[in-house]
Amino acid sequence: MxxxxxxxxxxxxxxxxxxxxxxxxxxxxxxxxxxxxxxxxxxxxxxxxxxxxxxxxxxxxxxxxxxxxxxxxxxxxxxxxxxxxxxxxxxxxxxxxxxxxxxxxxxxxxxxxxxxxxxxxxQDPSMIRIGKTTINKKSYEVQIGEKTILLPLKEFELLYFLMSKPMQVFSRDYLIEHIWGIDYEGDERTVDVHIKRLRERFSKLTDDFQIKTVRGVGYSLEAQRS
CATH class of the missing domain: 3.40.50.2300 (Response regulator)
Structure with a gap:
């Protein structure tokens, strides 16, 4: 709706x-x-x-x-x-x-x-842009200015999902279900590990966005305010 x-x-x-x-x-x-x-x-x-x-x-x-x-x-x-x-x-x-x-x-x-x-x-739903950062679901590439980054599949899917819904908070269980699937047998720490890797990769490359921890709830991607 x-x-x-x-x-x-x-x-x-x-x-x-x-x-x-x-x-x-x-x-x-x-x-x-x-x-x-x-x-x-x-x-x-x-x-x-x-x-x-x-x-x-x-x-x-x-x-x-x-x-x-x-x-x-x-x-x-x-x-x-x-x-x-x-x-x-x-x-x-x-x-x-x-x-x-x-x-x-x-x-x-x-x-x-x-x-x-x-x-x-x-709008092209396969491509999302925040600031100078573009994520392309067709090529599975992240472009920051002139730099192209290739991510492991689940890191890419997690980042794409968060970038497609900025400023919204998602629980770990919700992210597990949407990225790994309802049949995934691991635990929610998988999300924490992937979030940590994304932060480590992008914190020094761009300030277009930050992945915030919402205590007691989950994670949210915050777009830079210009």
């Missing part, structure tokens, strides 16, 4: 948009400000964000910039303003589309579907 993040400090708008998008077949996460939205993005896989401009703590422009630095998802900005300067600021922040309040819910869903189609067409 496609997950949509809707961020607005107006509860009435959150409720209306959430009901409409749910009826359209989307799963909706609601946030009342930019800080809450970033917490949701760390926990959940979201495929598109609908972001209000005027919010407390972190406005929509700042949130859009933060999303653009960490996640490769489309953003639609909502605003009560229709000035060209406001639109310019929105596009400079990295928004993909712009909708002025009051808006028709049907138009919002049309724009969401159009952006999702465009992103699906542009």
């Amino acid at each position: 496609t997950n949509i993040l809707v961020v607005d400090d107006d509860w009435n708008i959150l409720k209306l948009v959430s009901i409409h998008l749910t009826e359209q077949g989307f799963h909706v996460f609601n946030a009342k400000d930019g800080i809450e939205a970033l917490h949701i993005l760390k926990r959940e896989v979201c495929h598109l964000a609908v972001v209000d401009v005027m919010m407390p703590f972190m406005d929509g422009y700042a949130l859009t910039e933060a999303i653009r630095k960490q996640y490769n998802i489309p953003v639609i900005l909502l605003t009560a303003k229709n000035q060209i300067e406001d639109k310019e600021q929105g596009y400079q922040a990295g928004t993909d589309d712009y909708l002025v309040k009051p808006f028709e819910l049907k138009e919002l869903s049309f724009r969401i579907k159009a952006l999702l189609r465009r992103y699906d067409h542009q």
Whole structure:
């Protein structure tokens, strides 16, 4: 199911948009400000964000910039303003589309579907890039600038999995099941060993990402904030 993040400090708008998008077949996460939205993005896989401009703590422009630095998802900005300067600021922040309040819910869903189609067409799921680091599942190579690195199979698959879902935390059991398979007879220390090897390989080569230990839970790949 496609997950949509809707961020607005107006509860009435959150409720209306959430009901409409749910009826359209989307799963909706609601946030009342930019800080809450970033917490949701760390926990959940979201495929598109609908972001209000005027919010407390972190406005929509700042949130859009933060999303653009960490996640490769489309953003639609909502605003009560229709000035060209406001639109310019929105596009400079990295928004993909712009909708002025009051808006028709049907138009919002049309724009969401159009952006999702465009992103699906542009993305190559076999290749992931974070900063200057690219991992290619077709060639099983990791490229950092001009340097090409070949990894043992399970190290590659583990790194690819974590890079494909940055900022999300995965337990050792979950990683065992997805990388080694449910029939694997080893224990979760296998994950620790492979994480250690990946850290040793890449800590001196790049600061594009770090694999963090989340105490009592598991591991998460953290992309560099530019």
